[in-house]
């Protein structure tokens with residue numbers, strides 16, 4: 299019996315208090331690339347994204363617009379779905395926390411925690427930031443001009459209300475042992491240390507219900523309370539797999555292989571989430587990866603500064619795949635990064651149009667012109683060919699290894715090392731002048747270039763699915779051979795290649 303290899307990866311579910319921006323697109327893009335790569339490796343993949351629709355923040359946003367919360371969330375959630383379509387995300391499901399199945403999953407998890415003695419009724423008194431939907435301890439609060447703030451800069455208010463609590467304080471030791479036993483659970487490593495020191499500094503019980511507003515999942519048996527939005531939200535990762543029905547096919551995907559999150563919400567995913575799961579007797583995810591924060595031309599992205607980057611406008615201006623490429627190429631995944639139009643244009647012009655696009659165009663035009671558009675065979679190999687061919691052959695394993703660490707920038711750098719090698723190799727081999735001097739060598743050189751281009755386009759397919767799909771069309775690689783394992787099977791000599799056309803358009807205008 300063969301066991302299918304499964305891979306489950308998720309994005310945060312985004313708050314629907316406002317329309318999507320570049321940060322949301324970024325997290326989901328990273329997940330999309332990994333999902334596509336894992337499918338290409340032959341794994342059965344479940345890639346989940348969606349929207350987080352309850353809580354005070356969303357309720358307030360609806361109120362400001364004079365809309366009923368459900369109508370408001372229907373509209374904004376749709377904008378996130380459209381973003382996923384426009385960004386060509388390959389998510390297998392899109393979950394909304396206002397769905398009935400999700401409310402049922404939350405209620406089931408709550409009851410399980412209650413049965414296991416993990417929940418008690420008490421009274422909450424302390425600081426709460428609606429913007430973060432988070433509670434803060436007195437030692438975390440700072441004051442400026444009479445207003446109190448959380449470490450994130452979000453204003454806090456004093457909350458005093460009856461509340462159910464989760465016995466988080468009982469889980470500190472168990473969490474520390476868990477981080478120790480699972481050194482890869484939190485990535486990157488610097489973030490891991492932050493979480494460990496936070497847990498070591500002591501955990502207090504967590505307030506998990508609110509009574510001062512209504513927009514949430516009712517607490518089973520006590521409808522004066524709605525569940526704390528983070529307990530509700532985190533549960534989405536198991537709702538989507540059919541929880542509480544653990545007999546479903548989808549449940550086999552649990553536990554998750556990677557939860558992709560931004561660094562702002564690591565605490566919820568690396569502390570609360572495993573604690574809830576362990577307390578409920580459910581398996582814990584393998585990894586939470588917290589990536590960094592984008593700024594815009596050096597400034598924090600915020601609505602009040604009016605510098606929110608709309609991913610759809612960027613796609614309209616630069617094309618989808620250059621944007622997808624830029625976001626993962628420009629900044630090491632995990633670090634903060636600055637978005638600049640000039641940097642995007644630089645990457646598009648030099649790396650996509652020049653390095654990759656021209657290499658393809660030059661090689662394929664020569665095959666078209668000098669080989670009647672048919673794929674030549676290898677007739678006159680040379681020892682010098684090994685450098686290029688070995689580098690191309692090694693690429694899938696190198697890219698796979700980097701992607702297993704979510705090191706998207708390293709994966710792309712590996713690909714560009716080989717792309718640059720392809721360019722220096724074509725310049726050294728000069729197939730355009732071999733036409734007059736050595737036809738057999740010319741055929742061999744062009745065949746090797748085709749092999750290199752096929753390898754490059756295949757490993758880049760998850761990053762730029764549309765453009766690399768076109769490149770593979772031009773290379774005459776059949777749809778079912780666009781995978782890493784299929785690279786082992788050569789295309790037959792004489793395969794007819796369509797006339798090539800440019801893959802990327804350079805952008806020459808200057809930023810406004």
Ligand code: ME8
Nearest residue numbers: 310311312313321322325350531532559560591592
């Ligand atoms: O936190 N740079 O939702 P949210 C990079 N609903 N990434 C950014 C970013 C930026 N400037 N701004 C946002 C929530 N992000 C909760 C999550 S999960 C169970 C519940 C990305 O709409 C990043 O992934 O505030 C961040 O963690 C997420 O959007 C926050 O989205």
